Amino acid sequence: MSEAAAAAGRPRDSRIDEAVLVATRELVAELGYADLTFRAIAQRAGTSVPAIRRRWASKAHLVHEAVYPTDVVGAPTGAADLRAEVRAVVERCLAIVGSPAGRRATPALMSEMMTDHALEQELSARLLDAGWDALAARLAEASERGETRPDIDLGVFVEMVFGATLVALVLRGREAVDDAWVEALVTAVVDGLRVR
Template identity: 50%
Template sequence: MTGENGRPRDTRIDAAVLSAAAELLAEVGYADLTMAAIADRAGTSRPAVYRRWPSKAHLVHEAVFLEADTSAVAATGSLEADLRAIVTRTVALLTSPLARLAVPGLIGEAAADATLNQRLLDRFAAQGWRGLDGHLAAAVERGELRRGYDGGVLLEVVIGAALAALLFRGPDGLGDDWVASTTRLLLDGLRAP
């Protein structure tokens, strides 16, 4: 990773900062996490951290979801199985131990920070589940799905349902029964008559 001018960035600092952010998030929670504490834990300076991440929220977003699986969901040839995989992966992303601590704060900060909001959208909508529109088109051709569904809107509904369930049920309430029930509910609205 290099900037346009100057020397290349030290990737060891990047790794140390991300690791320190994840550790401290687990120890103190999102509200009490500070860039100064992260820099101290990583053995670097605050300016070095701010050169890489413009805010705590940007840094936490990357630290929490660094290794999150947002790759394309493999097509199975079944709308129900594809949809269940999307719901299951969404639950896994939002209920990991670090995500449980970070997501409420990230949602609040994303509402006021257009750049952070776009990064979250890029990770979970654009990067995540590439090929969903193709899965939906194939389901239309198989007669499983009515025409006219937008994969992005479907993801928003799945993510929104999962976030609401986190608020009302808590992370432990998004188990297999919730996934099955949510998948059935979505299928009832999507299926071709």
């Protein structure tokens, strides 16, 4: 069941949820955010516009869930040390934001969130709930092992990775944001986190 689905009433069909999310990712990559409509999504997903509106409060909510899936954002990285952890976070961010859907949806979502404070809070909280607690715990473990300073600001850490990735994609293009770029960012972030 989608994150936005109401708890009351008859159970939602998770197959419809998944079909809508897949259709949304495909169509936002093809059409862009501005030209994306619930009607086009419904057609591609084999469902109806009312079925979509029952599940998601707005186009922004739907696109955010489709482009930033919490099962990917919050999934354990399986990293063995600080450098591997940071690299996994950078690679995951690049995979999401650098995807065709991510490149076309992210600027539009940011624009909507800048003009709607309630939407900004809701969508930001969705990502916070998805896995920042787990990331904070992993960074705390790195601190206990003596790999990082104890005063790491998790928000700043995430903003550095997300912001650097987004700007690099805009300025360089996806093809130029390669493994060498990932390695350079990982080194910069790890150096900033380490105990001095």
